[in-house]
Amino acid sequence: MTTTGARAEPAAPATRLRAYTGTVVLVLGALAAAVAVAVTAAEGVVQPSYALVFGTVIAVGETARVTLPGNRETAPLGAAGALAYALLPDVHGTVSRHGVLQVVAVVAVALLAGTLPHVARGRAPAPAYVARRVLAAGFAATLFRPMYADGGLDAVMGHGWAYGGYLVLVVLLTSLCDAVVAAMARVGRAFRPALLAELRALCAGLGPTERIGPDGEDTGRACGLTGIGTAVGASGMLIALSAGALGLWAVPVFCLPSLLVLLSFRRYAAIRLVHRQTVDALSRLPEAAGCGSPGHAARVGDLAHAVGVDLGLGEPELRELRSAAGMHDIGQLALAEPVPGGTTLNLPEAEQRRIARLGAEVIRESGVLDRVAGIVAAQADPYRDAGGGPPPPLAGRIIKVVNAYDDLITTSDDPRSRPEVLARLRADVSGAYDPRVVEALAQVLERTG
């Protein structure tokens, strides 16, 4: 489903099917776990000591989860342990003989065991998360175990590089599969943007909200190696291979890098949460001061974010967009008399731009939010400049459209006036609004209903 495809026909079949993809993921995961546990219980566990060691690593890893930006739950150590058990070649000379089903069974049981403490504390993970993890382990095991058991890998294993290359391929494919499954589980988004977001999160895991530096230069752009996906994949391979080379005692030793990753990402997630709260508090200020209708900033923030996702913005840009959208009315605080109703829409354009620049000035004074300030400053600029200048940044265009939409919809008395409001935005002849953004907004509104 593309962002502009279903313009004419609302509720295309794809949208209706989309609602069930999440259920498909859950059913698949539950089915795989149930079958694997039943078969393994019937046939007995092969090499129980290996199963116990890796099961313990996964369970312990699962008790320590971290929620990354974009509400992505992950357990670096648990995921690395599961990957390692799936890719385990031998343990210090002893060939490992566990099959795909045993991998799935061990991972499923360990996942449940590791989840129990969270459930006891009332923080149960989303069922989709557990299903994803089971499916990912099963996928990796399917790629590796049968081939390994048949001796199909013997030719490769003699050559370090070829073997390593094969393992990297398996890990990459597993990550890809996991991203697809994760995108399926996120029913709230169109599939393609959801998949893109998952892939970006995998590669670039996290990025700074705002670049540090006087000119906002790109110092922190992630290059794809810095994501949590890289850390999990490398740790999984490392644990499996070191157990093969050194014996089972190497497993806890080589879990340490994953632990370090976990700790650093946790602290990062904590400070991100705090920052998010501050931005929220900041965006509520104009309402508290009596300019702006209640909840306007939060609505514009959420809607702008959703539109940004549909237009394919990356995680760092999305964060800047949300911050800027939340703070877009800060400039109104500088006015001696509040704008009636807080809607800037009916003000002359020059005045709108002046308020936007005032707000940007306040934000810029903070020292590091320069990019956000730039977006806030550009929010009132028209899409097509009369002077023929370049269009304002995409984030600014998004805020302009979404802000106008929210102002129009809250000032109209009829809640069903959405089509008219959209029609008004589309019919804009002066070129104030970016038509691509207006269409993306229409898509988002149609989906959320």
Added chain:
Amino acid sequence: MRTLPPSARIHAGIVVGGSVPALILLSWSGVDIDRLGALAVLFIAFGAVARARLTGLCGAPDGALFPLVCAAVLLLPAGAAATVALPGVLIARADTADPVTRVVDAAHLVPAIAVASRVYELLDGTRYLTASELPAGLLPTAAAGLALYVVSGVLDTAFRAETQGAGGLPVLREVFVRSAGWRLGSVPIGLMMAVLWQQRLGVFAAVLVLLPLYVAFWAYAQQAQEQAAHEATVRTLVRAVEIKDGYTRGHSERVARASVLIARRLGMREDRVVRLRYAGILHDVGKLSVSTRVLTKPGRLDPEELREMQRHPVSGAEMVAGLTFLGEAHAGILHHHERMDGRGYPAGLAGAEIPEFARVIAVADAFDSMTSTRSYRPARGADAAMAELRRCSGTQFDPRMVEALAQALARHGWPEAEVRDGEGEVRVPAPRGQSRADTHSVARGRVGGGS
């Protein structure tokens, strides 16, 4: 390039000039060409990665390469190990400002590697360490790692002390203690790399070991940036308040500073001091909900306006209710206009019922108001303000806080530059030069109202 002191110049000359022949003269015997090539590529690749985004936990960017240096000592003869390590370290440090320091610090690795390698060989360490020889290899590895750490540390310290002209001891402490965790921790990491390398995996082992570590470092670096961004957002919050009430520009920051002075004097725990600082910065955030007319009204307020003004602690606490990191600061913001005799607002708490943060902020707030110029009265000096605080201590202020502030001021002083008219540079929404009511009861009752 800035001029170096003579001793530093001699040091740089010897180290850099000596390292080139050393690279050739040090042992190259029995070098494994495959390893040499693979390690050279690794150093360059990871040097580039480290340069881009790894600092903090491992010190300077090239610190991130330390495990690889350890592994090189275990895998290659001294000359080869030093030769492959240098390009990576130079690349990793390419962004450091001073080219001389960059080159000299990199050159320090050559003697360090030479000594470590010699130590390793003397203790019968093997260049082909397998899992079965691991227990026997622990001692030489530990000794070599220690030698690497000590020699490079001593040389770095000496050079830094020479260039900065500072005493050796603080520099020594900084270089050695701050880098100890990571540099000594790198030794077992390097050992594991060397064993896995030898055992089966080759260069792949080093990549697998280093990648997760680098991701973790990167997250640490991000965290520092995020922290800075968060601080900035809090500052924006304050600016947003001051944009409306331009009169009190800088007031929030100064109240925060005075609060911290009091807290330090009281021996408050550091995490509480941080929260108190936030409470000081944000204590007047509720004034945003007071209409500009009331906020900038000249002279006394009528009862209705007074009620509106006195709502600001409550609305302020509401505005920041979502900020969980503030913790105790919420109570400080809500109650900073309570009085010890119970005649304050909003809750009319008295004595010890008033949260400690609120009692601190009340004193800091009144002090800064009195030492700042208002258009209807000049600023008082810090001494006069202190005397006024003492007069009201017990009825309005907590005597403990007043005394703590007095002692802190006696010790650190209060910058006179802060005692100034806040107007000149501000975009004030209200017409300038108008006098206005002060919100502080001390100022209202005894200073502002009476004048």
